[in-house]
Amino acid sequence: MTKTCTHLKTIRDVTPSALGCEECLKTGDAWVHLRICRACGHVGCFDQSPNRHATKHFHATRHPIIEDPPEGWGWCYVDEAFFDLSDRKTPHNGPIPRYYRSKPARERPITR
């Protein structure tokens, strides 16, 4: 389970583009987990979310590295590798809006 990422040098200090998933906030959709792109700061929802904007962002831009905002670990889409970013986390602009704000009935326990 220890793969290495060859893109660590591409990690930049970024400013999050939004407090929650940029696209979901616009459409009122729900998300489960958020990821911050460490190439441009795009905030998108991750794989357990219905819209998977973080993954769409990767396919559209090929920006390989995303960060998990509260915990500060990173994931590389290309190498499929996890690594620790806790010493250079992206500071968030403010509290992350509650998940499932428009569809509370569909909230499920969050598994990780």
Ligand SMILES: [Zn+2]
């Ligand atoms: Zn990589």
Ligand SMILES: [Zn+2]
């Ligand atoms: Zn989204």
Ligand SMILES: [Zn+2]
């Ligand atoms: Zn990006």
